[in-house]
Amino acid sequence: MRNISLILKQFSRSVLLIAGLAVWGFSARAQGDAAKGEALFKAKCTACHKIESRMTGPALGPTITSETDDKWLTKWIQNNQALITAKDPKAVKIYNEYNQAAMTVFTELSDGDVANIIAYVRADWKTMQAAPKGDPSKTGGATADSGPSNLVIFGLLGVIVIAFIIILVLNRVIATLERLLLNRKGLLPEVAEEDTTKAAAERAATFKKLLKNKKLVFFFLLSFTIAGASWQWTTLWNTNVHTGYQPVQPIKYSHQLHAGTMKIDCQYCHGGAYKSKNATIPSLNVCMNCHKVVKTESPEIHKIYDALGYDPQTQKYDTTKARPIQWIRVHNLPDLAYFNHSQHVKVGGIKCQTCHGPIETMQEVKQYSPLTMKWCIQCHKRTEVNYKGNAYYDNMIQVHDRIKRGEKVTAAALGGIECGKCHY
Ligand code: HEC
Ligand code: HEC
Ligand code: HEC
Numbered sequence: 391m392r393n394i395s396l397i398l399k400q401f402s403r404s405v406l407l408i409a410g411l412a413v414w415g416f417s418a419r420a421q422g423d424a425a426k427g428e429a430l431f432k433a434k435c436t437a438c439h440k441i442e443s444r445m446t447g448p449a450l451g452p453t454i455t456s457e458t459d460d461k462w463l464t465k466w467i468q469n470n471q472a473l474i475t476a477k478d479p480k481a482v483k484i485y486n487e488y489n490q491a492a493m494t495v496f497t498e499l500s501d502g503d504v505a506n507i508i509a510y511v512r513a514d515w516k517t518m519q520a521a522p523k524g525d526p527s528k529t530g531g532a533t534a535d536s537g538p539s540n541l542v543i544f545g546l547l548g549v550i551v552i553a554f555i556i557i558l559v560l561n562r563v564i565a566t567l568e569r570l571l572l573n574r575k576g577l578l579p580e581v582a583e584e585d586t587t588k589a590a591a592e593r594a595a596t597f598k599k600l601l602k603n604k605k606l607v608f609f610f611l612l613s614f615t616i617a618g619a620s621w622q623w624t625t626l627w628n629t630n631v632h633t634g635y636q637p638v639q640p641i642k643y644s645h646q647l648h649a650g651t652m653k654i655d656c657q658y659c660h661g662g663a664y665k666s667k668n669a670t671i672p673s674l675n676v677c678m679n680c681h682k683v684v685k686t687e688s689p690e691i692h693k694i695y696d697a698l699g700y701d702p703q704t705q706k707y708d709t710t711k712a713r714p715i716q717w718i719r720v721h722n723l724p725d726l727a728y729f730n731h732s733q734h735v736k737v738g739g740i741k742c743q744t745c746h747g748p749i750e751t752m753q754e755v756k757q758y759s760p761l762t763m764k765w766c767i768q769c770h771k772r773t774e775v776n777y778k779g780n781a782y783y784d785n786m787i788q789v790h791d792r793i794k795r796g797e798k799v800t801a802a803a804l805g806g807i808e809c810g811k812c813h814y
C-alpha cells in the first residue's frame with residue numbers, strides 16, 4: 391500500500407504541475423473580456439476595419455491574431471500617430487503599405503479597453519475560421535493561423551481529466567484490495583465458500599501485483615506526460631504558420647486562367663523574381679496590354695479601369711481619379727528574415743512551383759509552403775547546388791583563385807555592388 395500511495399502522491403503533484411501550466415497557457419494570451427470588446431469594436435473600429443477582410447484598414451482578424459507583441463499592438467491602437475512620428479519601423483511599414491491612410495487616434499481607450507477589443511477580435515476570428523467553409527467571404531483565410539491557446543488548453547484539460555479519472559480508479563482499487571486483505575485475515579478460517587474466496591483472492595493478488603509493479607504504473611504516467619507534452623510542442627511550433635492562407639482578392643484575377651489555360655509566363659508579370667529580391671506584383675498597366683481590348687464589358691475588368699482612372703469610352707486616362715488596387719498579400723515573411731528570389735530562381739534554378747505549389751491551377755492564390763525557418767533549412771540541407779555553367783559560381787571560383795594566388799579582392803568582386811545585396 392505504501393508504494394501505491396507514494397506513487398499517487400507523486401502523481402497528484404505532476405497533475406498539479408500540469409494544471410498550473412494550463413492556467414499559465416491560458417493567461418498568456420486571453421486576458422480580455424470579449425463581450426466588452428465587441429461593443430467597443432463596433433463603435434470605434436467598424437468604420438474602417440472588418441475582422442475577416444480588408445476595408446480602409448487591414449483585416450483585423452488575421453493581423454491581430456498573428457501579432458505576438460500585444461504591448462506594441464496596444465500602443466498602436468491607442469495612438470498610431472505617435473508610433474509613426476517616433477519612426478517605429480513596424481508602424482511606418484504598415485502606414486506606407488496602406489498608402490499613408492491615417493487611422494484615428496484613440497487616446498481615450500485604456501489598456502483594459504484595448505485588451506478587450508483584442509480579445510474580441512481574436513475570439514471572433516477563431517470562430518469564423520472554425521465555421522464551415524461555405525461562404526468564402528466569411529472564412530477569408532480558412533486554414534490560416536488559429537493560435538495555439540485553445541488547442542493547448544483543451545489538450546491540457548484533457549490530460550488533467552484523464553489523470554483524475556486514473557486517480558479515482560486507483561483509489562477504488564486500493565480500497566477494494568484493502569477490504570479483501572482484511573477479509574482474508576479475519577474471515578478465512580471460517581469461510582464456507584472457500585472456492586469463490588480463493589478465486590477472488592487470486593484475482594486480487596494479480597491486481598495487486600500489477601499495481602505494485604512500479605514500472606507499469608510509471609510507464610502509464612510517462613506515456614500520458616509524453617503525449618501531452620508532444621501535443622503542446624507541435625501546436626506551439628505551428629503558431630504563426632499560415633499554410634493555406636487564401637485571402638479574397640479585390641479583383642477576381644485567376645492564375646488558373648492566365649498562367650494555366652493561357653500559359654502566360656510567370657516572368658511576364660513577376661519579372662522581379664528573376665533579377666531581384668522581390669518577385670513584385672505587376673502594375674495594372676501590364677493587365678491593360680490585353681484588357682484594353684479583352685473583356686471590356688466585364689465588371690471585374692472595369693475595376694482595373696476605375697483603378698487607373700481609365701475611361702473606356704474616350705480611351706483616356708484621368709490620373710486624378712486613379713487609386714491603386716490593393717491586392718492582399720499572401721506570402722509574407724517577417725522582416726527579420728531575408729529572402730531573395732533571384733538567388734533561388736536564377737542562381738539556384740528552383741522552379742516557382744517548388745515553393746508556391748501549382749499556382750497555374752489556382753483560381754485564387756493560396757500559401758502552399760509553411761514559410762517557416764525549418765522549411766528553409768530543410769531545403770538547404772537537401773538541395774545540391776549545381777555550380778557548373780553557372781555565372782554566379784564562375785565568379786566565385788575566380789575570386790577563390792585570386793585569393794589562392796594572394797591577389798587583391800574587393801567587396802565588389804564578391805557581389806557587393808549588386809543592388810539586391812543592400813536594398814529591399
Ligand atoms: C479612420 C479609419 C480607421 C479607424 C476608425 C480604425 N482604424 Fe485601424 N487602421 C486604419 C488604417 C488605414 C490602417 C493601416 C495603417 C495606416 O495606414 O495607418 C489601420 C491599421 C490598424 C492596425 C495595424 C494592423 C497591422 O497590420 O498590424 C490595427 C491593429 C488596427 N488598425 C486596429 C484598429 C482598432 C482596434 C480600431 C478601433 C479601436 C481601429 N483600428 C480603428 C484605419 C482605421
Ligand atoms: C498576367 C499576370 C500574371 C501572371 C502571368 C502570373 N501572375 Fe502571379 N500574380 C499576379 C497578380 C495580379 C497577383 C496578385 C493577386 C493575387 O494574389 O492573385 C499575383 C500573385 C501571385 C502570388 C502571390 C503573391 C503574394 O501576395 O504573396 C504568387 C506566389 C504568384 N503570383 C506566383 C505566380 C507564378 C508562379 C506564376 C507562373 C506560373 C504567376 N504568378 C503568373 C499576376 C500574374
Ligand atoms: C496576355 C493577355 C492578358 C493579360 C496580360 C491579362 N489578361 Fe486577364 N484575361 C485575358 C483574357 C484573354 C481573358 C478572357 C478569357 C475569356 O474569354 O474568358 C482574361 C480574363 C480576365 C478576367 C475575367 C473577366 C471575366 O469577367 O471573366 C479577369 C478578372 C482578368 N482577366 C484580370 C486580369 C488582371 C488583373 C490582369 C493583370 C494582372 C490581367 N487580367 C492580365 C488576357 C489577359
Ligand code: HEC
Pocket residue numbers: 656657660663664667668669670671721722723724729731734735740741742743744745746761
Ligand atoms: C525557394 C522558394 C521560392 C521560390 C523558388 C519562389 N518563391 Fe516566391 N516567395 C517565396 C517566399 C519565401 C516569399 C515571401 C517573401 C517575403 O515575404 O519577403 C515569396 C513571395 C512571392 C511573391 C509575393 C511578392 C514578393 O515578392 O514578396 C510573389 C509574387 C512570388 N513569390 C512569386 C514567385 C515567382 C513568380 C516565382 C518563380 C519565378 C517564385 N516566387 C519562386 C519563396 C519562393
Ligand code: HEC
Pocket residue numbers: 723727728729730733734737738740744745761762765766767769770773774775776782
Ligand atoms: C526549394 C528549396 C529551398 C527553399 C525552400 C529555400 N531555399 Fe534558400 N537556397 C536554396 C538553394 C538551392 C540555394 C543556393 C542557390 C545558389 O546560390 O546556388 C539557396 C540559397 C539561399 C541563400 C544564399 C546563401 C548564400 O550564402 O549564398 C539565402 C540567404 C537563402 N537561400 C535564404 C532562404 C530563406 C530565408 C528561405 C525560406 C524563407 C529559403 N532560402 C528557402 C534552396 C531553397
Ligand code: HEC
Pocket residue numbers: 806807808809810811812813
Ligand atoms: C553597398 C550597398 C548598396 C548597393 C550595392 C546599392 N545601393 Fe542604393 N543605396 C544604398 C544606401 C545606403 C542608400 C541610402 C543613402 C543614399 O540615398 O545615398 C541607397 C540609396 C539608393 C537610392 C535612393 C533611394 C531614395 O529613396 O533616396 C536608389 C534609387 C538606389 N539606392 C538604387 C540602387 C540601385 C539601382 C542599385 C544597383 C545598381 C543600388 N542602389 C546598389 C546602398 C547601396
